[in-house]
Amino acid sequence: MEQLLQVGVIIQTHGVRGEVKVFPTTDDAARFKKLKHVMLDTGKETLPLEIESVKFFKQFVILKFKGFDNINDIERYKRCPLLIERENAVPLEEGEYFIADMIGMKVITDEGENFGILKDVMETGANDVYVIEHPSEGEVLVPAIKECILDVDIENRQMKIHVMNGLI
Known part of the structure; x- marks a missing residue:
């Protein structure tokens, strides 16, 4: 299982004081209010960042990180993902899964x-x-509906489906 989960992607800077506009990749963008830290994946390394402030604008989250006080400090991180550690993830309900845990899973039919x-x-x-x-x-x-998806086994990385008429 993935230990770091993506919660957003920096899409551009916001203003000149080091804020960034983030496209949230989590179901609940309001969760950013509760986050104190995120990890920035630069492609070469993972940097821990402390969140200083959170605002919302349309479907985006505006974040300010401690120590990044002008546009020049943060501009190079456009298009970089923001990650959290699994223990800081939102608890899942019954039948919910993290997409990162599902990608690459083997799929078998009910037969x-x-x-x-x-x-x-x-x-x-x-x-x-x-x-x-x-x-x-x-x-x-x-479609991820109960008529098609019969079982998802995260630990064994396998999904069992029922192939409905017309699916293939």
Whole structure:
């Protein structure tokens, strides 16, 4: 299981005092109010950052980090992900999973046949849709509904699905 989970991505600077505009990749953007620290993934290293202030603007979160007081200090971190440690993650409800734990999971049918590998999760308005790389059909989109998704076993990295008529 992943020990660092992504909660957002810095998309651009905000003003000249070192604030950044963050696109949240978490279901609950308000969780940033409770966060005291995040990890910045620069691609070369992971830097711990202390959150000094949090504001909201439309669908974005405006963050100010301690020690970054002007635009020049923070500008080089555009497009960098913000991560948290798993122990700081929001507790999951029954039947909820972190996407990072699901990607790469083996997918089998209720008949025991190999269906493919989970490549991505698309979040739509009604329900999530799983993108599964099928061995012969290519990408197959499977709705994350109880009629299709029978079991998700995070520890064994396996998902069991029912293939509904018309799915492939």
